[in-house]
Amino acid sequence: MDAGDVVERADLSSAPTVGLRPLEARDFPELVEWLNTPHVYRWWGVSSGPGSLGGPDTDAATLAQVAEKYRASVDGKDTTHRYVILSDRHPVGMIQWYRLADEPGYALAIGESPNGTAGIDLLVGVPGAIGRGIGPRAISTLVDGVVFAEADLHRVIGGPHPDNRASVRAFEKACFAFARDAMVPDEGPERVMARDRGDSTRR
Numbered sequence: 001m002d003a004g005d006v007v008e009r010a011d012l013s014s015a016p017t018v019g020l021r022p023l024e025a026r027d028f029p030e031l032v033e034w035l036n037t038p039h040v041y042r043w044w045g046v047s048s049g050p051g052s053l054g055g056p057d058t059d060a061a062t063l064a065q066v067a068e069k070y071r072a073s074v075d076g077k078d079t080t081h082r083y084v085i086l087s088d089r090h091p092v093g094m095i096q097w098y099r100l101a102d103e104p105g106y107a108l109a110i111g112e113s114p115n116g117t118a119g120i121d122l123l124v125g126v127p128g129a130i131g132r133g134i135g136p137r138a139i140s141t142l143v144d145g146v147v148f149a150e151a152d153l154h155r156v157i158g159g160p161h162p163d164n165r166a167s168v169r170a171f172e173k174a175c176f177a178f179a180r181d182a183m184v185p186d187e188g189p190e191r192v193m194a195r196d197r198g199d200s201t202r203r
């Protein structure tokens with residue numbers, strides 16, 4: 001997907017329209033806010049593993065840290081590809097994907113073959129936007145419109161903490177199925193949820 005492109009999935013119900021566009025530097029201040037919001041840093045914050053940002057008080061992410069971590073992605077020089085989640089065209093969160101082939105140690109830890117498989121992580125950062133079905137639709141939009149547009153990829157996984165019921169459920173609603181529970185060194189337990197190319201797109 002080229003910078004500036006928007007992938008959008010309309011819904012016929014009263015639920016908000018969900019779209020994606022590539023992360024840009026102008027999104028960094030909002031990203032700082034999202035990372036420092038309790039329902040996000042509980043799962044994404046500094047305690048979730050090395051290199052993570054966000055938390056309360058002195059653990060709070062700063063604009064400088066966010067710019068340093070995400071600049072390469074904005075410049076197209078990172079193997080992790082990041083998008084802003086838009087709800088009715090307003091930024092409400094971020095979703096990212098990467099090839100497991102670029103993270104072979106992680107692939108080994110979660111029991112997945114790195115070949116042909118992508119990993120996904122996301123956050124809906126605006127508190128008023130969670131619980132409205134935006135996360136599952138962002139996942140489906142990314143998988144159908146971006147990840148499976150890559151001919152070499154046939155499988156996508158998410159790895160929420162097993163206690164993160166909202167996230168496990170969001171992946172289920174996006175047609176992912178339980179694969180296995182795994183333990184990732186330095187990061188902790190993960191419930192590996194997977195969807196293969198050709199799996200039903202609605203659940």
Ligand SMILES: CC(C)(COP(=O)(O)OP(=O)(O)OC[C@H]1O[C@@H](n2cnc3c(N)ncnc32)[C@H](O)[C@@H]1OP(=O)(O)O)[C@@H](O)C(=O)NCCC(=O)NCCS
Pocket residue numbers: 039040043044121122123124125129130131132133134135136158159160161164165166167168169170173
């Ligand atoms: C996990 C997350 C992406 C889910 O996205 P979402 O848009 O909130 O997903 P949904 O609205 O479909 O809700 C999914 C489930 O969350 C639970 N949920 C609903 N409202 C909720 C609320 N206000 N607070 C917490 N959980 C709620 C429900 O179990 C719901 O499933 P259901 O629709 O079958 O009842 C989002 O909540 C989030 O970003 N959380 C913080 C960061 C995070 O945990 N990221 C995932 C790391 S892998």
